[in-house]
Amino acid sequence: xxxxxxxxxxxxxxxxxxxxxxxxxxxxxxxxxxxxxxxxxxxxxxxxxxxxxxxxxxxxxxxxxxxxxxxxxxxxxxxxxxxxxxxxxxxxxxxxxxxxxxxxxxxxxxxxxxxxxxxxxxxxxxxxxxxxxxxxxxxxxxxxxxxxxxxxxxxxxxxxxxxxxxxxxxxxxxxxxxxxxxxxxxxxxxxxxxxxxxxxxxxxxxxxxxxxxxxxxxxxxxxxxxxxxxxxxxxxxxxxxxxxxxxxxxxxxxxxxxxxxxxxxxxxxxxxxxxxxxxxxxxxxxxxxxxxxxxxxxxxxxxxxxxxxxxxxxxxxxxxxxxxxxxxxxxxxxxxxxxxxxxxxxxxxxxxxxxxxxxxxxxxxxxxxxxxxxxxxxxxxxxxxxxxxxxxxxxxxxxxxxxxxxxxxxxxxxxxxxxxxxxxxxxxxxxxxxxxxxxxxxxxxxxxxxxxxxxxxxxxxxxxxxxxxxxxxxxxxxxxxxxxxxxxxxxxxxxxxxxxxxxxxxxxxxxxxxxxxxxxxxxxxxxxxxxxxxxxxxxxxxxxxxxxxxxxxxxxxxxxxxxxxxxxxxxxxxxxxxxxxxxxxxxxxxxxxxxxxxxxxxxxxxxxxxxxxxxxxxxxxxxxxxxxxxxxxxxxxxxxxxxxxxxx
Numbered sequence: 254x255x256x257x258x259x260x261x262x263x264x265x266x267x268x269x270x271x272x273x274x275x276x277x278x279x280x281x282x283x284x285x286x287x288x289x290x291x292x293x294x295x296x297x298x299x300x301x302x303x304x305x306x307x308x309x310x311x312x313x314x315x316x317x318x319x320x321x322x323x324x325x326x327x328x329x330x331x332x333x334x335x336x337x338x339x340x341x342x343x344x345x346x347x348x349x350x351x352x353x354x355x356x357x358x359x360x361x362x363x364x365x366x367x368x369x370x371x372x373x374x375x376x377x378x379x380x381x382x383x384x385x386x387x388x389x390x391x392x393x394x395x396x397x398x399x400x401x402x403x404x405x406x407x408x409x410x411x412x413x414x415x416x417x418x419x420x421x422x423x424x425x426x427x428x429x430x431x432x433x434x435x436x437x438x439x440x441x442x443x444x445x446x447x448x449x450x451x452x453x454x455x456x457x458x459x460x461x462x463x464x465x466x467x468x469x470x471x472x473x474x475x476x477x478x479x480x481x482x483x484x485x486x487x488x489x490x491x492x493x494x495x496x497x498x499x500x501x502x503x504x505x506x507x508x509x510x511x512x513x514x515x516x517x518x519x520x521x522x523x524x525x526x527x528x529x530x531x532x533x534x535x536x537x538x539x540x541x542x543x544x545x546x547x548x549x550x551x552x553x554x555x556x557x558x559x560x561x562x563x564x565x566x567x568x569x570x571x572x573x574x575x576x577x578x579x580x581x582x583x584x585x586x587x588x589x590x591x592x593x594x595x596x597x598x599x600x601x602x603x604x605x606x607x608x609x610x611x612x613x614x615x616x617x618x619x620x621x622x623x624x625x626x627x628x629x630x631x632x633x634x635x636x637x638x639x640x641x642x643x644x645x646x647x648x649x650x651x652x653x654x655x656x657x658x659x660x661x662x663x664x665x666x667x668x669x670x671x672x673x674x675x676x677x678x679x680x681x682x683x684x685x686x687x688x689x690x691x692x693x694x695x696x697x698x699x700x701x702x703x704x705x706x707x708x709x710x711x712x713x714x715x716x717x718x719x720x721x722x723x724x725x726x727x728x729x730x731x732x733x734x735x736x737x738x739x740x741x742x743x744x745x746x747x748x749x750x751x752x753x754x755x756x757x758x759x760x761x762x763x764x765x766x767x768x769x770x771x772x773x774x775x776x777x778x779x780x781x782x783x784x785x786x787x788x789x790x791x792x793x794x795x796x797x798x799x800x801x802x803x804x805x806x807x808x809x810x811x812x813x814x815x816x817x818x819x820x821x822x823x824x825x826x827x828x829x830x831x832x833x834x835x836x837x838x839x840x841x842x843x844x845x846x847x848x849x850x851x852x853x854x855x856x857x858x859x860x861x862x863x864x865x866x867x868x869x870x871x872x873x874x875x876x877x878x879x880x881x882x883x884x885x886x887x888x889x890x891x892x893x894x895x896x897x898x899x900x901x
Contacts, residue, residue: 592883
């Protein structure tokens with residue numbers, strides 16, 4: 254059902270808006286509307302331009318709570334006042350920044366050491382004390398790298414008495430690292446040769462000690478020691494935050510409330526007179542919440558509440574809030590997918606829940622597979638609260654029921670006797686038609702009943718909306734209902750061997766409703782004493798009306814036949830399970846249980862998905878299209894009920 258909404262105006266002294274939000278509105282659901290654009294009759298409205306004083310502290314609180322391990326399991330300490338909260342955030346921020354500054358110094362030192370390690374790392378295979386090598390007076394040393402493809406050329410030049418020695422370091426896919434040694438007198442010549450080989454020099458600072466291997470190990474140890482110091486600082490910071498965890502969580506929660514409540518100013522308006530500055534809030538609340546709110550605030554002389562009953566005093570239609578029994582709650586998902594009902598429209602959730610589950614059960618009737626859907630769906634819905642899982646569980650109940658009706662359990666039809674019939678075998682003889690599958694006949698009859706119910710719902714919606722033409726002269730209104738019900742009654746009488754009404758009666762039953770549908774608009778205009786706008790001539794009106802009427806008749810026929818798919822899937826389900834049992838060798842008396850299990854799983858997943866989609870198609874195209882518009886907007890409360898609100 255749709256919760257009845259009321260539009261309310263709330264006003265009071267400007268400085269009292271935070272108290273009202275915190276004391277009253279934070280405990281109720283209210284969809285706020287912009288007061289500046291919503292209130293038509295109030296003059297001199299101005300916006301609030303204040304900066305949220307809680308936002309910066311809230312960001313810090315959220316940051317520090319985010320550093321905590323499993324903050325959702327921490328019990329908040331709600332004993333703090335607002336001043337205590339701000340002081341907590343200030344002190345925590347100072348302490349944390351102190352830890353961070355110490356860590357930043359170590360981080361910079363670590364990065365410097367990592368840069369040194371990166372420079373010397375490629376030369377680790379080389380022997381020799383770096384301090385001595387870099388201080389040679391009579392030998393020139395050049396560290397660097399050259400492309401791998403040039404390495405062979407370099408060896409050839411060295412073999413030809415170049416007068417230099419190359420000591421190789423590490424090698425990767427593209428480069429060979431190392432150093433060459435040469436006398437100062439030959440240095441210029443050798444440098445030119447190595448430049449021609451694309452040798453790239455690497456400057457080695459003189460502070461390295463020992464061999465490259467020793468230097469790398471020393472640097473790695475220093476980096477490790479620094480990392481350990483930083484980890485110790487992180488532990489200190491975590492310990493500090495852990496000691497304050499209950500207060501930090503409480504501060505975060507309270508600041509979120511206060512910041513959110515303060516932001517209500519975006520939706521509020523100011524009205525300034527000569528004596529005092531006032532705020533105005535307006536929005537939608539559930540009828541029950543309005544009564545509770547007004548009762549709670551009746552003795553508060555700083556708040557003034559007005560419930561608007563005149564539609565002209567506000568813009569737009571009320572938002573839609575659905576409230577249905579728990580078993581039908583998951584089916585709201587299907588309604589939302591199509592579109593929420595307008596506030597004066599019928600909520601189809603219960604109708605969808607019953608028809609969807611019933612049709613699914615007929616199309617997918619099996620005791621074992623139905624129970625499997627119930628168990629799996631119920632477990633997922635219990636732990637994950639997924640609406641689709643709840644729908645599957647409910648549909649599984651009806652699958653189980655019709656499994657007993659059809660006498661099928663995991664595809665076996667010889668274990669239990671059917672309470673009704675076996676879809677694949679049972680036939681019915683009809684006059685002038687012959688033998689037809691009974692399930693097909695029942696499916697069409699069921700579809701006729703559903704279409705009639707949908708028309709009745711359309712009439713109810715039309716009466717609610719005061720839509721004269723839609724209620725009485727529409728193809729889904731009273732005229733269409735009389736025509737279609739007459740056709741159904743005639744078919745039933747004929748198929749059951751009863752006598753038909755007289756021709757004159759049939760002509761009135763069939764002809765009069767069609768004429769009302771054809772001339773529905775002119776009749777409506779005449780009833781409402783409106784002057785009809787005849788843009789086309791009478792002939793064109795009749796031609797257009799004739800084709801529209803013909804299309805309507807075709808839609809009656811096609812929509813009715815569309816329900817044949819219910820019986821078709823019931824039969825196909827039984828046929829598919831026969832195939833599974835045949836492949837498993839069940840007829841031979843020694844079935845392959847692996848094939849049976851896998852076959853049942855396949856049918857559950859594959860056919861269950863197809864059936865679910867087909868039933869939803871029937872809901873949307875054969876039912877919703879006749880009575881439901883889905884033009885409503887969702888109720889989106891600015892505030893949420895907060896029963897565990899901390900005090901400040």
